[in-house]
Amino acid sequence: MATDKTNLQLVVNGILNENPIFRLVLSMCPAVGISTTVMNGFMLGIAVLFVQVFSSCTISLFKNVIHPRIRIPTYTLTIATWVTVIDMVLAAYLPEAYGKMGIFVKLIVAFAIITMRLEMFACKESVNASFWDGIGMGLGFMFGMMALGFVRELLGLGTVLGYDVLGFKPLLFFVLPFAGFFCVGLMMAFFNYVEIVYKRAKRA
Amino acid sequence: MHRMRRILLSLVLLLGLPVLAQAQELIAGKSFGKATNEIVVTFAGPVVRAVVEDPANYRVYEEQDPDILLALESVVLAEDQKTATLTFSEPLNARLPHVVTIDRVGESGAAATFTVMKPYLGYLFSILISALLINNFVFTKYLGLCVFFGTSKRKDTAKGMGLTFTLVMVVSAIMSWFFYQFVLKPYDLNFLQIVIFIGLVSLTVQAVDTVLRKVNPALFNAFGVYLVLVIANCVIIAVPLILADNEYNFWESFMLSLGAGGGFLLALYLMSSVRERMELANIPPTFKGVPIAFIVAGQFALAFLGFSGLTLF
Known part of the structure; x- marks a missing residue:
């Protein structure tokens, strides 16, 4: 059974229709914990993209030799291996950014989104399709994290990617750690509002 | 009966001796201070201010690394001449026991060594x-x-x-x-x-x-x-x-x-x-x-x- 979507559709699906953060409401911990700046979101996004793509491809390659009863432990160990790889790479080459993300890089191993994609997609589809699906999911996660980081950095510090844009700090509240909850909640409400308005406009 | 009394007496002596010995000790109390870079030492009796307030007389290290001496910034003796507050230039790791040695503080210039640790x-x-x-x-x-x-x-x-x-x-x-x-x-x-x-x-x-x-x-x-x-x-x-x-x-x-x-x-x-x-x-x-x-x-x-x-x- 192969998917009938083109590669581009798979990528767009991950970014919009099934965006991990805003649509599937998965992987909320980093979305709340370290989305204080755009850069943080981008770095963790890269790490997740890497793990998602490589785990998807690995599982897809070996899907015929994995016994169904032990598939979940297999997925977990595959993800853990790739997380170890990216963890060591980041610690070696980008120690500063790695320090900011702290324990969250290692915790990618427990992200529900990656296991879910392996279970729902990679174990049935070809390597090529899994690769593009992984890219889409990873980019979707990165997009969500960066959007959150953008709002929080702009409103909290008045900067974007470290460059001063506004010249003043509108609401310092938003860069404080716990504001992640409020920020995610408000953004979800905003998307719901857009959806409601959109439906209303369609009906009229 | 007689023997009983003797055993009792020796027991009391045995139990009492450490207390007596403690009373003669120079250091009455020691603990980590309120700030993370402080150790507070209480002396049993009044001590010489010039000796106690000189950081050069102190050697402080974590029990597991005796080679690494911690940098002591200042020592302040309180008005009662008994309580000294040691301030370090860096925060201490209060999880580990710290060994403190004070030179020339005792009678006839003897050094005092003791361990500061939190109740486990x-x-x-x-x-x-x-x-x-x-x-x-x-x-x-x-x-x-x-x-x-x-x-x-x-x-x-x-x-x-x-x-x-x-x-x-x-x-x-x-x-x-x-x-x-x-x-x-x-x-x-x-x-x-x-x-x-x-x-x-x-x-x-x-x-x-x-x-x-x-x-x-x-x-x-x-x-x-x-x-x-x-x-x-x-x-x-x-x-x-x-x-x-x-x-x-x-x-x-x-x-x-x-x-x-x-x-x-x-x-x-x-x-x-x-x-x-x-x-x-x-x-x-x-x-x-x-x-x-x-x-x-x-x-x-x-x-x-x-x-x-x-x-x-």
């Missing part, structure tokens, strides 16, 4: 309270949120999830502590941490699942559903990683995992109580469901911020 039980208890309230894993470390929002709709579910979670947490943390101390560290396999820990967690969940099914089917029916969710929770993998990072010993690991599990239970229970009431409230349609739950969690996080100033021991 108090320290263990402070780890528990810290993981439970001050560093609550959900509200101040932002971990385990998927499961937190998923299972906090009903109080019963919250209680079941929290208890199962605490059990698995303690068992898996202790197992990973053993693995880390006796396999990973001696054989220099630290890079396998993530793989080993996630494997152990899945193993524990499987084991608890199997044992519970056979031993107590009633309990299994109540809690079995939550077991699967436990694997997908990042707190459960975060705890072994934190234990390994901090090099905690067995009892410290036990207390931290208990505190982390208890903290999760507390967070779930608080959240579910609010969400049960929220169902009756009139919430704007855009905020219904998950968004309002996030706002409430944010308010809890704000409230838990108040615990951050709490120091117990």
